[in-house]
Amino acid sequence: MYTLHTEIEVAASIEDVWRFISHPQNLDRITPDDMSFKIVSPVPEVMFNGLLVEYRVRIPLMGWQPWVSEIKHIDPGRYFVDEQKIGPYRFWYHEHLIEQAGEKVRMVDHVSYEVPFGLLGRPVHAGFIRPTLKRIFDHREQCFQALLPAGQ
Secondary structure: OEEEEEEEEEOOOHHHHHHHHOOHHHHHHHOOOOOOEEEOOOOOOOOOOOOEEEEEEEEOOOEEEEEEEEEEEEEOOOEEEEEEEEOOOOEEEEEEEEEEEOOEEEEEEEEEEEOOOHHHHHHHHHHHHHHHHHHHHHHHHHHHHHHOOOOO
């Protein structure tokens, strides 16, 4: 099992941050443009417990793969989880937390995941999966800083 933990602070209100992250379609806005990723299921304006969101993601040497996530454990304005039901990982559990941090809002992402490929998964993780996840989350930080300025 691997983990990924990131924390960023944005100069926005908790209400604005929650409004942004609780809209499933905004995932497109924080995903790097060069990633082959698209939401293929209809999504509501605001997520709800039990919401299933279907994506397609293109993985080098594997082609397009389905990814279905379930949104669960929602505490509006504070916390939610997306859990992979079908997808490229053996296991994916992504916790999203927002909290007040002085004048800013801290956004915490904690992902627990298992990679495929058995023992071959270790070098694939080290050489491809982990660097790709780091790049995605670094990109998200830049997007959040740009999309969630103070006063919006």
